[in-house]
C-alpha cells in the first residue's frame with residue numbers, strides 16, 4: 001500500500017515534537033506533523049515555560065526585602081506588567097521558532113492546521129487535503145476543564161493569565177491542584193490580592209499531607225486567603241468585577257475569577273471513534289505499555305492518554321514510541337518513580353510514595369526535619385522548610401522523599417536518581433553532607449520521628 005508518510009503526528013507539543021524529530025531525524029522515517037495553534041504546545045506556549053518565568057518574576061519582592069534585611073539599600077518599585085509581558089511574548093516567539101527549526105532540520109514536514117483522523121491510516125487536514133500514513137501518532141494534549149454552573153462563562157483559565165492586559169487588583173482562584181496553587185503564589189507575589197477556594201478538604205490532595213500542610217501554612221502567611229471545602233454555585237457581573245456566590249452562602253466580589261479545576265483531553269471531534277479507537281474515561285485515549293491503541297497503526301502519547309500529565313513524561317513516551325516503531329530499540333516508557341515539583345512559594349517537590357500511601361503497603365519509618373533555613377532566617381523571615389524521607393522498615397529502601405523549600409525541584413531531581421537506583425536509608429546516611437545547605441538534612445536525619 002502506498003503511504004504519503006511513514007508517520008503522521010497530530011499535535012506539535014512536547015510528546016509529538018519529540019516523536020517526530022526522533023522518527024525522522026534519527027531513524028530516517030518520512031514524517032508529517034500537524035499543529036493547529038502554535039508549535040511547542042502547552043509546555044512552551046501556555047504552561048511550564050511562561051509559568052516558570054512568572055514564578056521568577058513574582059519572586060523579586062521577597063528577594064528585594066531580603067536584600068534590604070542583609071543591608072543593601074534597595075527601593076522596590078512596582079512591576080511593569082506590560083514590559084514583562086512583551087519580554088515573555090518575545091521569549092515564546094523565540095522558543096516556537098527553535099521548535100520549528102528542530103523539526104525542519106530533522107526533515108519533518110509541518111502542516112499548520114487542524115488534523116482529524118478518518119480511519120486507521122488516513123488523516124484529514126483542515127483546508128481539504130487528506131494524507132495517508134503507515135502510523136498515526138495522536139499527541140493532541142488537553143485543555144482546561146471548567147465545570148458548568150450559572151455564570152461559568154465569566155471565568156478565566158490558565159490559558160488567559162499569560163495574556164492579561166493588566167494585572168487585576170483581586171482574583172479568586174478556584175481549584176487546589178498544581179495550577180491553582182502555583183498561580184495563587186505567582187499572583188500574590190506580583191501584588192494581586194488572592195483568594196483561593198478548594199472544593200475538597202485539602203489542597204494538593206495527591207501529595208504528602210505533612211508537606212502540603214506546610215505549603216498551605218506558608219501560602220496563608222504570604223496573604224493568600226485560602227479556604228477548603230468551598231463550592232461555588234454562581235457568578236454574575238457586578239461593577240467592573242464579578243460577584244461569586246457559594247453553596248454555603250458566602251458571597252464576595254473579585255476583579256477576576258480563574259478556574260484551575262483540571263484538564264480534559266483534546267479528543268472531541270478528532271475522529272478516533274470512527275477509526276475504531278474506543279475512548280476511555282473523560283475522552284482519554286487508552287493505550288498499552290507501548291503507547292499503542294486498540295487500532296494497531298494508531299498510537300498516542302502525552303496528556304491525551306490516561307497516564308501522568310507532565311512534560312518530561314510526554315517527551316519520554318514520544319521518544320520511546322519513535323525508537324520502538326522506527327528504530328531497532330523497542331522500549332516502553334517507564335512511569336515508576338517520576339519526580340515532580342509544584343512551583344508554589346515555597347516549592348513542593350516529591351518522588352515516590354507519600355507517607356499515607358506507604359503506610360498502606362507495610363511497616364515504615366518516617367524521618368522528618370523541619371527548620372528555619374539560614375538565608376531567610378537571617379533576613380528575619382519565619383519561613384520553614386521540610387525534608388522528609390519515608391523508609392521501608394524491612395528492605396530499608398527509601399520509598400518516598402518530600403521536600404518543601406526554595407529550589408526543592410532542583411533537589412528532588414538528584415534524590416530521584418538515588419531512589420531509582422534503589423537507595424536505602426543507609427546509602428543516604430553514608431553520603432557525606434554538603435555544608436551549609438538545606439539539602440544536607442537529607443543525609444543527616446538519624447532517628448525516625450515515627451514508625452507505622
Ligand SMILES: Cc1cc2nc3c(=O)[nH]c(=O)nc-3n(C[C@H](O)[C@H](O)[C@H](O)COP(=O)(O)OP(=O)(O)OC[C@H]3O[C@@H](n4cnc5c(N)ncnc54)[C@H](O)[C@@H]3O)c2cc1C
Nearest residue numbers: 011013014015036041042047115140141302303309310311
Ligand atoms: C499552566 C500549566 C503549567 C504546567 N507546568 C508544568 C511544569 O511545570 N512541569 C511539567 O512537567 N508539566 C507542566 N504542565 C503540564 C505539561 O504542559 C503537559 O504535560 C505537556 O505539555 C503535555 O504535552 P503533550 O505533547 O501531551 O500535549 P501538548 O503540549 O498540550 O500539545 C498538544 C498540541 O496539539 C495541538 N492540537 C490539539 N488538537 C489538534 C488537532 N486536532 N490538530 C492539530 N493540532 C492539534 C495543540 O494545539 C497542542 O499544541 C503544565 C501545564 C499547564 C497547563
Ligand SMILES: NC(=O)c1ccc[n+]([C@@H]2O[C@H](COP(=O)([O-])OP(=O)(O)OC[C@H]3O[C@@H](n4cnc5c(N)ncnc54)[C@H](O)[C@@H]3O)[C@@H](O)[C@H]2O)c1
Nearest residue numbers: 147175176177178179180199260261262263309341342343
Ligand atoms: N509543576 C508541574 O509539574 C505542573 C504544573 C501545572 C500543571 N501540571 C500538570 O497539569 C495537570 C493539570 O493541572 P490542574 O491543576 O488543572 O489539575 P489537578 O488535577 O492537579 O487539580 C485539579 C483541582 O481541581 C479541583 N476540582 C476538580 N473538579 C472541580 C470542580 N468541579 N469544582 C471545583 N474544584 C474542582 C480538584 O479538587 C483539584 O484540586 C496536573 O495534574 C499536572 O500533571 C504540572
